[in-house]
Amino acid sequence: xxxxxxxxxxxxxxxxxxxxxxxxxxxxxxxxxxxxxxxxxxxxxxxxxxxxxxxxxxxxxxxxxxxxxxxxxxxxxxxxxxxxxxxxxxxxxxxxxxxxxxxxxxxxxxxxxxxxxxxxxxxxxxxxxxxxxxxxxxxxxxxxxxx
Amino acid sequence: xxxxxxxxxxxxxxxxxxxxxxxxxxxxxxxxxxxxxxxxxxxxxxxxxxxxxxxxxxxxxxxxxxxxxxxxxxxxxxxxxxxxxxxxxxxxxxxxxxxxxxxxxxxxxxxxxxxxxxxxxxxxxxxxxxxxxxxxxxxxxxxxxxxxxxxxxxxxxxxxxxxxxxxxxxxxxxxxxxxxxxxxxxxxxxxxxxxxxxxxxxxxxxxxxxxxxxxxxxxxxxxxxxxxxxxxxxxxxxxxxxxxxxxxxxxxxxxxxxxxxxxxxxxxxxxxxxxxxxxxxxxxxxxxxxxxxxxxxxxxxxxxxxxxxxxxxxxxxxxxxxxxxxxxxxxxxxxxxxxxxxxxxxxxxxxxxxxxxxxxxxxxxxxxxxxxxxxxxxxxxxxxxxxxxxxxxxxxxxxxxxxxxxxxxxxxxxxxxxxxxxxxxxxxxxxxxxxxxxxxxxxxxxxxxxxxxxxxxxxxxxxxxxxxxxxxxxxxxxxxxxxxxxxxxxxxxxxxxxxxxxxxxxxxxxxxxxxxxxxxxxxxxxxxxxxxxxxxxxxxxxxxxxxxxxxxxxxxxxxxxxxxxxxxxxxxxxxxxxxxxxxxxxxxxxxxxxxxxxxxxxxxxxxxxxxxxxxxxxxxxxxxxxxxxxxxxxxxxxxxxxxxxxxxxxxxxxxxxxxxxxxxxxxxxxxxxxxxxxxxxxxxxxxxxxxxxxxxxxxxxxxxxxxxxxxxxx
Numbered sequence: 001x002x003x004x005x006x007x008x009x010x011x012x013x014x015x016x017x018x019x020x021x022x023x024x025x026x027x028x029x030x031x032x033x034x035x036x037x038x039x040x041x042x043x044x045x046x047x048x049x050x051x052x053x054x055x056x057x058x059x060x061x062x063x064x065x066x067x068x069x070x071x072x073x074x075x076x077x078x079x080x081x082x083x084x085x086x087x088x089x090x091x092x093x094x095x096x097x098x099x100x101x102x103x104x105x106x107x108x109x110x111x112x113x114x115x116x117x118x119x120x121x122x123x124x125x126x127x128x129x130x131x132x133x134x135x136x137x138x139x140x141x142x143x144x145x146x147x
Numbered sequence: 148x149x150x151x152x153x154x155x156x157x158x159x160x161x162x163x164x165x166x167x168x169x170x171x172x173x174x175x176x177x178x179x180x181x182x183x184x185x186x187x188x189x190x191x192x193x194x195x196x197x198x199x200x201x202x203x204x205x206x207x208x209x210x211x212x213x214x215x216x217x218x219x220x221x222x223x224x225x226x227x228x229x230x231x232x233x234x235x236x237x238x239x240x241x242x243x244x245x246x247x248x249x250x251x252x253x254x255x256x257x258x259x260x261x262x263x264x265x266x267x268x269x270x271x272x273x274x275x276x277x278x279x280x281x282x283x284x285x286x287x288x289x290x291x292x293x294x295x296x297x298x299x300x301x302x303x304x305x306x307x308x309x310x311x312x313x314x315x316x317x318x319x320x321x322x323x324x325x326x327x328x329x330x331x332x333x334x335x336x337x338x339x340x341x342x343x344x345x346x347x348x349x350x351x352x353x354x355x356x357x358x359x360x361x362x363x364x365x366x367x368x369x370x371x372x373x374x375x376x377x378x379x380x381x382x383x384x385x386x387x388x389x390x391x392x393x394x395x396x397x398x399x400x401x402x403x404x405x406x407x408x409x410x411x412x413x414x415x416x417x418x419x420x421x422x423x424x425x426x427x428x429x430x431x432x433x434x435x436x437x438x439x440x441x442x443x444x445x446x447x448x449x450x451x452x453x454x455x456x457x458x459x460x461x462x463x464x465x466x467x468x469x470x471x472x473x474x475x476x477x478x479x480x481x482x483x484x485x486x487x488x489x490x491x492x493x494x495x496x497x498x499x500x501x502x503x504x505x506x507x508x509x510x511x512x513x514x515x516x517x518x519x520x521x522x523x524x525x526x527x528x529x530x531x532x533x534x535x536x537x538x539x540x541x542x543x544x545x546x547x548x549x550x551x552x553x554x555x556x557x558x559x560x561x562x563x564x565x566x567x568x569x570x571x572x573x574x575x576x577x578x579x580x581x582x583x584x585x586x587x588x589x590x591x592x593x594x595x596x597x598x599x600x601x602x603x604x605x606x607x608x609x610x611x612x613x614x615x616x617x618x619x620x621x622x623x624x625x626x627x628x629x630x631x632x633x634x635x636x637x638x639x640x641x642x643x644x645x646x647x648x649x650x651x652x653x654x655x656x657x658x659x660x661x662x663x664x665x666x667x668x669x670x671x672x673x674x675x676x677x678x679x680x681x682x683x684x685x686x687x688x689x690x691x692x693x694x695x696x697x698x699x700x701x702x703x704x705x706x707x708x709x710x711x712x713x714x715x716x717x718x719x720x721x722x723x724x725x726x727x728x729x730x731x732x733x734x735x736x737x738x739x740x741x742x743x744x745x746x747x748x749x750x751x752x753x754x755x756x757x758x759x760x761x762x763x764x765x766x767x768x769x770x771x772x773x774x775x776x777x778x779x780x781x782x783x784x785x786x787x788x789x790x791x792x793x794x795x796x797x798x799x800x801x802x803x804x805x806x807x808x809x810x811x812x813x814x815x816x817x818x819x820x821x822x823x824x825x826x827x828x829x830x831x832x833x834x835x836x837x838x839x840x841x842x843x844x845x846x847x848x849x850x851x852x853x854x855x856x857x858x859x860x861x
Contacts, residue, residue, distance in 0.1 A: 034672075034673060035674075036561065036666075036673060036674040036675065036676070037561060038657060038660075038663075038676060039559070039561070039610035039611055039662075040610055040611065040660050040662055040686075041656075041657055041660065042656070045656055045657065047674075048666055048674040048676075049674060050668050050672050050673065050674050053319055053322060053668065054651070055651045055653075055654075055666045055668065055674055056654070057653075057654035057656045057657060059656070083655075086652065086653075086654040086655065087654075088654060088656070141655075141656065143656040144655075144656065144659055
């Protein structure tokens with residue numbers, strides 16, 4: 001991992017898991033927004049939203065990680081990332097603090113994680129209060145609709 | 148000031164810039180007469196003006212610049228030394244050119260002023276003769292002081308980046324305007340309503356202005372092609388004449404650049420694959436020199452560019468063989484493809500029909516790249532070819548990509564934008580009448596619009612955003628769309644509004660969905676998807692092989708190809724054989740109860756719309772074919788006991804043909820591949836890989852002429 005020794009992570013929770021993304025990659029955090037559903041889109045695409053004139057693709061991180069669906073009326077937050085392919089927002093359950101982690105606490109993804117979730121993680125940071133899973137943002141937003 | 152051609156205006160702008168430079172250069176040359184580079188630069192500047200004015204038919208200007216050019220050539224070649232007298236002569240020429248440019252700008256012609264004395268003076272200087280008792284040079288050219296204001300430069304160069312930025316901002320402004328218009332609908336304050344209206348108007352005008360700024364004549368690309376064609380033809384030992392048309396057709400600057408490569412490819416292809424060698428051409432009775440047409444025109448908000456050649460055409464059988472040999476297509480599938488679908492195989496990556504790989508083309512990259520590039524521009528490409536007579540490739544692209552007029556429709560609880568460019572018309576549901584027009588064609592709904600049968604698809608069903616629902620349960624609005632020259636109907640829940648939308652690209656996650664070309668933000672701030680009509684059609688497999696008849700305007704070979712093709716109804720007969728019926732003669736498709744058939748004559752008749760409709764069972768009417776085994780005919784549908792009847796009409800005669808089911812509507816050239824083998828058929832065609840007979844309708848109608856039946860008419 002090429003990150004500097006101390007790294008700031010923006011943390012959030014998805015289906016009981018704590019996840020983190022480097023603060024530098026996060027453009028902004030928003031509460032629930034009106035979405036436009038996209039028929040024929042991959043399942044993890046929740047829809048499109050209007051982000052001040054820009055159109056962002058919204059991905060549901062629960063579906064992306066193949067975790068259980070959230071309740072229909074559960075609150076959601078958008079973690080908005082700027083990417084080369086356009087603005088992408090990740091739908092999460094709740095947003096936590098920005099924490100500082102060190103490379104020493106970094107380790108490979110826990111063995112207990114399998115399948116999609118494991119493939120989309122870079123690894124985990126061990127903290128006193130538990131593990132923060134480091135999301136590989138490139139892979140997480142790398143959804144492709146079948147041509 | 149009169150209206151000038153775009154090309155003349157460009158010439159004036161460039162020439163004026165050139166002249167200012169020329170003035171400075173000539174004076175500098177006087178100081179440094181040995182500066183070859185400077186001299187070469189001056190020569191080029193005069194040469195350019197001469198060349199263009201020759202092309203634009205400004206004869207006087209051409210004569211003058213020609214004299215000056217001769218003089219400069221001698222100077223450049225070191226045969227004459229620059230004297231003050233020579234410099235004065237050349238400067239006088241510059242002044243005279245300037246005066247003529249002013250005249251051109253004001254009147255469109257190079258003026259009445261006679262510069263013969265100046266031309267003579269330049270000729271005298273050329274020969275180095277001493278001056279006769281010559282009139283003063285100045286008297287022939289108007290004094291530079293008299294230069295009218297119009298001579299001042301009226302155009303400026305602006306960076307494309309700046310225009311692009313403006314364009315983006317105008318895009319955002321249009322969105323904001325749309326939102327305000329939405330709010331204003333419920334506004335009761337008349338003053339504010341008026342301001343909103345003004346804002347609306349100004350925004351529209353501003354948008355139009357910025358768009359105009361980005362428009363360029365397509366000539367910017369086309370002008371390079373004569374040279375390209377000449378060089379490629381020479382390389383390949385072919386003789387080719389390039390005919391260009393519509394060079395002034397304007398389109399967005401980004402598009403101009405983007406079509407350069409596809410067009411270059413198509414031209415190379417036409418020369419390499421299309422046009423035959425001179426000997427081969429004369430053997431086929433064609434002129435040795437091949438013709439390639441490159442034509443651009445505006446048509447309903449789009450630009451159409453055609454590249455046509457009068458070469459050997461594309462051998463469909465060869466394409467099929469190649470595609471199978473190269474493993475691009477399973478042999479079994481290839482058998483089922485229509486001629487048109489086979490032609491479209493040339494767009495498959497890796498397929499090349501050139502016998503040998505040449506320097507120019509034949510490496511199997513080409514048409515697929517062209518197609519991809521055109522589609523990136525929201526364009527469409529189609530190919531038509533007739534063996535021995537030539538090939539035409541037609542590209543349709545929008546004028547601009549940034550802001551497009553669109554129709555907003557609702558389906559399955561969502562709103563979608565459909566670009567107007569693909570829109571033919573909107574058919575509003577009018578109670579039960581629209582239902583009546585929706586008919587069943589072999590299980591697939593079609594509807595009849597002014598005599599034309601169009602396939603119908605439900606948008607919500609295509610997008611799977613709504614569970615299956617019977618299409619005829621409730622009235623629906625219909626949008627008639629066209630792509631690749633074929634039409635189909637799209638059923639939507641409601642047609643909402645037409646508006647200008649700003650096209651935004653879809654994120655990488657959604658790029659692969661062919662049904663959408665982008666997204667936009669509607670007046671209420673919500674996002675709506677923009678439907679990609681060709682992609683949608685593909686998704687829906689809605690396109691049968693039919694096209695609108697009588698498409699006007701296209702040029703030579705294409706038109707001939709088109710004229711020969713005719714839409715035909717492909718039906719399965721009760722005995723399981725197939726038959727083609729010319730679609731022009733088909734008046735209606737009916738399902739009739741067998742119990743309604745009254746026994747008159749051989750096959751019976753029914754009362755249909757107040758008239759007697761004789762029924763014809765073709766299998767019984769036609770003389771038996773020996774070779775083909777026949778299944779016993781079961782006319783009526785086993786499920787509901789109804790007869791499928793195609794009502795045909797010709798010369799005032801009407802009969803109902805009892806058929807098994809309608810399979811498809813195909814478009815075929817009526818060049819019969821097999822001669823008729825029996826009475827009642829005009830011959831056979833190969834349709835979807837099967838030999839299919841074409842019904843001789845006149846004969847059938849003649850045979851079925853029912854003698855008057857007083858009993859039934861009563």
